[in-house]
Amino acid sequence: RPAWLNLNGTWQFEIDRADTGRERGLLERELALSITVPFAPETEASGVGDRDFLEAVWYRRRVTVPAGWTGLRPILHFGAVDHDATVWANGIEVARHRGGFTPFRADLADAGVGAGDEVEIVVRARDPKDAAQARGKQSTWFRPTHAVYPRTTGIWQTVWLEGVPADEIRSLRVIPSLASRSF
DSSP states (O other): OOSEEEOOEEEEEEEOTTSOTTTTTTTTSOOSEEEEETSOTTSGGGTOOOOSOOSEEEEEEEEEOOGGGTTEEEEEEESOEESEEEEEETTEEEEEEEOTTSOEEEEGGGGTOOTTOEEEEEEEEEOOTTSSSOOTTOOSSSSOOSSSSOOOOEEOSOEEEEEEESSOOOOOOOOOBTTTTBO
């Protein structure tokens, strides 16, 4: 795809152990650490390697939408974020997603972002230890159990920006007709 920009790499990062980041201004201010996306903060590859329970984590990155994307809507894609993600673009909430295993997207045009614009993306990922959710890698015990890998919190799959036309096909509905053997 010609209008595609990979956002993996270094992002600002901060652990929010008590999930009080909104009250403490994490949405507005620079974050204290950095992380390599798409590695979970529990992994050494992320540059963080914190294996404690992480109730919430925050990410921040500034990116410029390519000027050549005139007439296209900038769509921000997440391969997966565990578990409850909120995404802001220039301080405007553009997506909320629950479920740590499925992709989701945010239309940055909803925040007035277009070709050539710089956008500040902020992501808060909540992963409460005792919340009702699919567990998989999410052990409720401190040490990994039944697996050799640690818990996974936050962004753990590729993030990318894509320019798409104003008109796009998002899904198809096929209705077969058995009588005429057609769709």
